[in-house]
Amino acid sequence: MAGKGMNLTLKIWRQSDANSPGKMVDYKVTDISEHMSFLEMMDVLNEQLVSKGEDPVAFDHDCREGICGMCSMYINGEAHGPDRGVTTCQLHMRMFNDGDTIYIEPWRAAAFPVIKDLVVDRTAFDRIMNAGGFVSVNTSGNTQDANALPIPKADADEAFDAATCIGCGACVATCKNASAMLFVSAKVSQLALLPQGKVEAKERVLNMVDQMDKEGFGNCTVTGACEVECPKGISLTNIARMNQEFLKASITADK
Amino acid sequence: MANTGSSSTSIGRKLIMAASGLFLVIFLLQHFLINFTSVIDEKTFNEISHFMGTNVLIQFVMQPILIAGVIIHFVMGFILEMKNTKARNVKYAMNKPSANSSWMSRNMIYTGAVILGFLGLHFYDFWVPEIDLKYVQGLEGSPTRYFHELQHRFEDPVRVAIYCVSFVLLALHLMHGFGAAFQSVGVTNKRYLTGLQKFGKIFAIVVPLGFIFIALFHHLNQ
Incomplete structure (x- = not known):
């Protein structure tokens, strides 16, 4: 060549x-x-x-x-x-x-x-994950068999689609408002759709959104640019789901 | 404890924006339907207008709620714009937003600002004289004055042109806002969301076009 x-x-x-x-x-x-x-x-x-x-x-x-x-x-x-x-x-x-x-x-x-140059600090994403992007599991060695909990195929597929988010930050970079809602909503959705995630669902969405706001990301105005540029095709539906989860959690919050 | 769904959270602000927007869409529809009677029958238009202008519930409950809805929507819009501008403190040297989003979705603040300016003119034209007549001067006014006032306002071609341009921008604003509001309030059912977004696009064209038709109709039928 x-x-x-x-x-x-x-x-x-x-x-x-x-x-x-x-x-x-x-x-x-x-x-x-x-x-x-x-x-x-x-x-x-x-x-x-x-x-x-x-x-x-x-x-x-x-x-x-x-x-x-x-x-x-x-x-x-x-x-x-x-x-x-x-x-x-x-x-x-x-x-x-x-x-x-x-x-x-x-x-x-x-x-x-x-x-430096083209390298940016994306630890804001890590802090959002630390705020609630996990399930608290017992790691004592007696972990339950995954198939013990029946999960509808459609839910499993949607949760998996959300879980394909690699946290690269293209959604933030693309969004005219530098909003991180596609990322956060993918992380909220992947757990909200599964029974294992429902136990801590309320605290998760409130804490992750709170951290997202503290980090200084912008607000979503539904331009849809994030979905187009996302390398993993994370759907905007996740943002709607996160809004739902947030509203539910806000209304029923203990404090 | 994290913030809950108040106006101090990003999603809370989104929900307030969406709810006030959808409320204004409903108001817009009833405003359009009432105005449209003016091209069909002068008497009907006068009767409905008189009812709207004298009914206690509409005047003293619905009207303040409507004004509050407008204020909440635009104040929240400007707050969101300021926060969003701050979230990207350094701009790209080369950006291609048209590759991934619609013009309407990116320019809601500008179309919204024009609509706000138009509302000022619209209030000056119709609302302020009504309030002055009824509540400042304390007069009753003729129950058949509405139609003539409407025709009188649309005599001036410049005013008609301003109204028409504003309605075009309203169409662009609704073209994005209607569907986005349902996304914001959490509609995840793809079939419903797609249907609502399609309906929103039709609404965004038909209603402003109808307002343009009404303005032109009265301008041409003086």
């Missing part, structure tokens, strides 16, 4: 640390194969920068197979780029054309401050 690849101009957000101002910087990459993933193209750029003695572009990545939720780039105005149902690591360079200019920015949200 040598000599037949794409030549691209990259406009990348560079920021040396959380407290320094950042700016968009132009780079050129040449001979990029259409079969490369977007992150491999970034690797090529970083090799160039390292060989020139420059600071490579910092970006999050881990599994590179669309399941860990680490990669997080806002590419040409869209979270995870122009393709649908993929994370940045699953985005192929065949989605671009020779001579293209590609904008690459970090997720932008007050609750996701930039750490």
Whole structure:
């Protein structure tokens, strides 16, 4: 493929640390194969920068197979780029054309401050999970057989769909209000739909929404952008379910 | 203890926005139906208007509730907008929102602000003179004055144009708001939600178009 690849101009957000101002910087990459993933193209750029003695572009990545939720780039105005149902690591360079200019920015949200270049601090999501995104189970060794509790297939499927959320934050990055409701609603739904999750359902939704608000995420205005850009296709229905759960819990709350 | 469903929580604010919006949709429908009688029969329109303008329950219970509904909806709208702007303190250098969301859904604050401005004009045109006549001057007024007042207001082509443009923006506002409200109040049944959203789109076109028709009808039939 040598000599037949794409030549691209990259406009990348560079920021040396959380407290320094950042700016968009132009780079050129040449001979990029259409079969490369977007992150491999970034690797090529970083090799160039390292060989020139420059600071490579910092970006999050881990599994590179669309399941860990680490990669997080806002590419040409869209979270995870122009393709649908993929994370940045699953985005192929065949989605671009020779001579293209590609904008690459970090997720932008007050609750996701930039750490360096394209890396943002997403621990706000962890704190929301800590607030209630779990079931308290007995781990003493006498765990019940999973099949002991009959669960309707439709509920199991919906719970599984919600559980496919990888917590990448594309919903927040995409939402014009930087709202985290798709993420939180997926985490609320995956447990609210199952009998194991119903015991703590009330505290869960109240505490998770409370933490979400404390983190400074915006309010959902049902634009639906999050659902479109979500690499796992998490449905907006989860937000409606969370609202239901929240209303029920609020009305029947003890305090 | 976490906050519960009050206006201090994000979902509480969503629910207030949705509930007040749906209340205003119901009001809009009755307003449209009453106004529409003006193109069919002058006498019927005058009779209904006189009833609405003199009934104690409507004047002193429903009217304050309606005004409260309008105030809650727009005040909450501006509060939400301010909070949402704060939630993204640094803008993207390159953003492509049209790839994933409708223009209507992203510009509710602007269409809403125009509707609010229009409401000011509308109150100045019809509501303020009525309040002045009945409750400031303490006069009864002719029970057949309503139709002529309506026709008189639609003489001016500039005013008619302002009304028509405002109704177009109302249509755009409803096009998103109607369906979104049901999503906000927690409708998860896909069949119902899809049906309600389709009905909302039809409502959003038919009702404002009907108001435009009424304004043009009276302008052209002076």
